[in-house]
Amino acid sequence: MKIRKAILFLLALIVFLxxxxxxxxxxxxxxxxxxxxxxxxxxxxxxxxxxYWPNMWSKNDEITNPHVIYPGQKVRVFSDHLEFVPxxxxxxxxxxxxxxxxxxxQDIAEExxxxxxxxxxxxLEKNSKPFGFxxxxxxxxxxxxxxxxxxxxxxxxxxxxxxxxxSIFRDEGPVSHPVTSExxxxxxxxxxxxxxxxVEQKTSRAIITKNFKEISSGSFxxxxxxxxxxxxxxxxxxxxLKGYIVESSSGTQxxxxxxxxxxxxxxxxxxxxxxxxxxxxxxxxxxxxxLRQVERLPQELLGALVILETGKKTATALVVKSxxxxxxxxxxxxxxx
Numbered sequence: 001m002k003i004r005k006a007i008l009f010l011l012a013l014i015v016f017l018x019x020x021x022x023x024x025x026x027x028x029x030x031x032x033x034x035x036x037x038x039x040x041x042x043x044x045x046x047x048x049x050x051x052y053w054p055n056m057w058s059k060n061d062e063i064t065n066p067h068v069i070y071p072g073q074k075v076r077v078f079s080d081h082l083e084f085v086p087x088x089x090x091x092x093x094x095x096x097x098x099x100x101x102x103x104x105x106q107d108i109a110e111e112x113x114x115x116x117x118x119x120x121x122x123x124l125e126k127n128s129k130p131f132g133f134x135x136x137x138x139x140x141x142x143x144x145x146x147x148x149x150x151x152x153x154x155x156x157x158x159x160x161x162x163x164x165x166x167s168i169f170r171d172e173g174p175v176s177h178p179v180t181s182e183x184x185x186x187x188x189x190x191x192x193x194x195x196x197x198x199v200e201q202k203t204s205r206a207i208i209t210k211n212f213k214e215i216s217s218g219s220f221x222x223x224x225x226x227x228x229x230x231x232x233x234x235x236x237x238x239x240x241l242k243g244y245i246v247e248s249s250s251g252t253q254x255x256x257x258x259x260x261x262x263x264x265x266x267x268x269x270x271x272x273x274x275x276x277x278x279x280x281x282x283x284x285x286x287x288x289x290x291l292r293q294v295e296r297l298p299q300e301l302l303g304a305l306v307i308l309e310t311g312k313k314t315a316t317a318l319v320v321k322s323x324x325x326x327x328x329x330x331x332x333x334x335x336x337x
Contacts, residue, residue, distance in 0.1 A: 033073040046077050113231045116308050120260045121249050123185035123314040130220040143214035155202040162199050165224035168192045175247045178329035191215045235274040241334035255326040259319045266313040277332040279303045302326050
């Protein structure tokens with residue numbers, strides 16, 4: 001009886017083992033990204049878990065920004081995970097789970113120069129005020145654009161004169177600090193520029209000379225300065241800087257490489273344009289597990305940013321590297337000589 005069972009078992013192995021080997025060695029399905037696809041959607045569709053996407057993103061350095069994947073990119077679909085097919089003939093190695101600060105600094109130092117395009121926006125700090133407002137558009141248009149006529153509350157009483165230029169901003173509302181709840185200022189987004197043509201005592205007529213977005217009555221006006229694209233050179237911080245990310249320009253919850261953010265470090269703290277800061281997060285410690293007296297764990301390194309422009313207490317910065325999802329409230333630290 002035992003011999004018969006053994007024979008049946010061997011026969012079963014002979015029949016099913018090739019199938020198991022084929023299943024194990026089966027080539028993954030190749031999926032080509034289409035317009036409208038997202039990491040969230042791919043994770044939900046193929047893995048049945050929309051929360052899987054950070055894992056997919058962190059292991060694929062082809063993707064620096066999880067909000068942007070391009071039609072034509074290829075994805076290997078396995079039963080339990082997804083992989084982006086590297087561009088070119090040589091496959092890139094996936095990013096390490098725990099990145100080193102020195103490696104990130106080396107990556108960023110190779111770029112050295114970063115461009116300010118004038119559309120980044122910033123926080124209008126509490127003691128700062130707009131110079132004036134657009135109070136009416138020509139023919140009561142709801143939205144105005146380039147070469148349209150608008151009217152402002154800026155006049156000769158304010159020291160204005162014909163030909164003077166102003167930057168136009170939209171007020172996105174107050175921004176509070178994610179840790180202290182202090183109001184850091186108003187988030188203002190650039191809309192374009194205008195030039196005064198006819199100036200009276202309290203009002204003026206102006207023409208819109210450039211627009212990034214639609215412009216409407218109530219928009220802020222701030223004296224025009226350095227409107228052209230210019231470059232910021234990477235430089236080492238001269239003192240220890242510690243702060244937080246307080247808001248993103250887009251308002252998105254998940255921040256990644258390429259995103260513009262606003263931070264709570266300005267010229268008063270010694271921050272300067274070109275300074276690079278590491279983005280870190282504290283790791284929660286469960287003291288009940290360890291028998292030794294452990295006070296804290298090493299911080300998790302999430303990425304890095306470069307300061308583009310500074311105010312007194314705040315600054316506008318570009319996230320230049322992200323190896324994990326970044327959020328408002330994540331900490332910032334500098335590397336000094």
